Amino acid sequence: MPTPTRTAARSESIDSIQRELTAVARRARSVTAQIHPGLTLVTYTLLDHLHERGGCRGTDLAAHFLLDKSTVSRQIAALDKLGLVERTADPEDLRGQIIRPSAAGEQLLADVRERRHQAFLSRLADWPDDDLERFASYLALYNAHT
Amino acid sequence: MPTPTRTAARSESIDSIQRELTAVARRARSVTAQIHPGLTLVTYTLLDHLHERGGCRGTDLAAHFLLDKSTVSRQIAALDKLGLVERTADPEDLRGQIIRPSAAGEQLLADVRERRHQAFLSRLADWPDDDLERFASYLALYNAHT
DNA sequence: CTGCTTTGGTTGTACTATGCAACCAACAAA
DNA sequence: TTTGTTGGTTGCATAGTACAACCAAAGCAG
Structure with a gap:
């Protein structure tokens, strides 16, 4: 009680x-407003998700990030203009298009990920291993709840 | 090793x-894009900080939140228009103005805080006490680093 | 005291991110 | 086939932001 x-x-x-x-x-x-030249937090996050998923449609991105499809459409257009993604028609549904990071996009993702990893590494340098693990699991648990 | x-x-x-x-x-x-009718996350955060500090100048807000003074000026103007803050000339420096939440502002803050608290309460309902404490201390530690 | 520099604040302008609504094209179901 | 649904683009409108120009009050050097 x-x-x-x-x-x-x-x-x-x-x-x-x-x-x-x-x-x-x-x-x-x-x-992280400017995470990379020409890449904002939003575009980076989208690009990263495309990588994680191995490519998906714009609608899927919109659903996952709770964004309007028009917003996603424009962001993808921006990434496309930068040559960071490639669009191919969805063979299962000619309306849709599968969006994937291009080679340049993957390279950029790897760079940014490495840079951010190093930043976190130094920031969390003096945390004991088990505290790191516990913190990570708390965050995952918190986020998992919806 | x-x-x-x-x-x-x-x-x-x-x-x-x-x-x-x-x-x-x-x-x-x-x-939290719309945290309250007419109140965005930014304005709410500013208002909350004004409460915590017991009033301060716009420049202080700008420095604390890494915002341009023009941005703060407009946000404060918006809060003022809504009757949520009061501005008084700084007796120490006639250029400046001390900004404080008005009675309505304090009331709104209390409401929002209570509402958010309830949301967190239900979200973290099944967390044991000591996990909650540890999570809080990890977050504080993480944020304290710079 | 006078003039130069600094500082708090406002306003004009521009840009980005975003949502809503209208639209088109392709799919799906009645 | 007709009707409704879905993926995507585009035309608005709006919010938040930064930068620069400006004003007024301080502060300081001479």
Whole structure:
């Protein structure tokens, strides 16, 4: 049975989590506004997802990122203009197009990923292994909930 | 001495953290785009900071959030138009103005805070107390680094 | 005190990201 | 075949942002 003090402690933890996550979101936007020349956080995220999925349609991206299809359409057009993606007609449905990172896109993804990895590496350098693991699993758990 | 497998495990944890934090940032943007009628995430964050600090100048907000002073000026103007803040001349420096949440602003802040708290409460309902605490402390530690 | 530099704030302009609505083309079902 | 649905593009409108120009008040050097 929860005691009043235990409830209060939970409340405080939750407020803290809320505050810190907001800070994370805010910082992510201001720091990574330009993640690479000509590549914003949004386009990078889309490109990365295309890589993870091994190519998918614009509608899938829109659904996954809760964006309007017009927004995705424009972002993909931008990536296309930069030569970072390739579009092929979906053989199963001639309306759709399968979008995949081009060779240049994959190269750029690898570069950015490496650069970000190094940044995280130095930032988390003095964290013990098991704390890292636990932090990762907490975040995954938090995100998994819807 | 770090073994190769240990290093690989760290790498994996770090990649996971990076991925999940990016997801957090992305979701925060799409979910809290409209945090309250007429209040966006940015204006809410500014208002909240004004509350925390007990009022401050626009320049202070700009410095804290890494925003241009013109951006802050417009956001404050918007909050002012909504009657959520009050501006008083800085007695120490007639150029500046001290900005504070108005009574309506404080009320709105309290409402939003309560609503978000409830949302987090239900989202984290099945987390044991000590996991909550640990998660909060990890986040704080992560954010504290710069 | 006078003049130059700095600082807090506003406004004009431009750009990007975004959503909504209208549209087209291809698919699917009645 | 006709009707409704779906993937995608394009034309608006809007919000957030930065940069630059500007003003007024401080601050400082002489």
